[in-house]
Amino acid sequence: MRLPDKTNRLVGQAMHDYGMLANGDRVLVAVSGGVDSLVLVHLLHAWQRKAPISYQLVAVHVDMDASEQGPSAFACAIRAQLAKNGLELSIVAAKRPSVRTVVGSDTDATGERVQAGVCFACARSRRLRLFAEARHLACNKIAFGHHQDDLIETFLLNLTCAGNISTMRPRQDLFEGRLTLIRPLAYVEKQDIEQVALINGLEAIPSSCPLGERTRRNDIRHLAAEIYKRIPGSKKNMFAALGNVRKAYLLSNGRVAR
Secondary structure, X not given: OOOOHHHHHHHXXXXXXXXXOXXXXXXXXXXXXXXXXXXXXXXXXXXXXXXXXXXXXXXXXXXXXXXXXXXXXXXXXXXXXXXXXXOOOEEEEOOOOOXXXXXXXXXXXXXXXXHHHHHHHHHHHHHHHHHHHHHHOOOOEEEOOOOHHHHHHHHHHHHHHHOOOOOOOOEEEEHHHOEEEEOOOOOOOHHHHHHHXXXXXXXXXXXXOOXXXXXXXXXXXXXXXXXXXXXXXXXXXXXXXXXXXXXXHOOOOOOOOO
């Protein structure tokens, strides 16, 4: 895999800062079909040959549209993409929550309440399926393709829509350390990941999600882009702020004016 020096350095720095990989790890790589996860699985595979440690990889896709006849066309397209570079993909089925299932009515899928319900239920279903598959495959770590832009957007999303100050962590230990979530691309910008995909011939598989880009996260993405445009250096400073929290200057015990 061809990897620009800048990206290679940032991935290595994130790995070092958060102790993401250790000798003997068995890592489940969550492959969604997007360019981020495709780059991640190829990167980790390439690193196996040069890393001073030994670790195993298992690429897994949670198929939200699987049927009794087998994997969906979307899942099969992802498998074919990986196969072109000699990588195997395990496809596991999970039921995609429908609008009716979430809200108990035929409310239009573009409604904000429906979006929130469907997206939350779908994400939860995928996450639980990945946890179960990690146990089944004896994997002690799950790697996600979330990048720097994702971390900033999650912070803005939680700040504006959930009323809390938080984001995704580059490393998160769960179940008393039996399972660890890692995000090796945490320091890398989306545009750099897209460049890596371009020079390596990796193409994202078009999403089969019925909501597409009609989500609150996408609204936040556009908002973040406008902030970066209007305020030079804001992206770098916002990312730095995620690790520079001054608790003494925040409200205590969640008290707010009524």
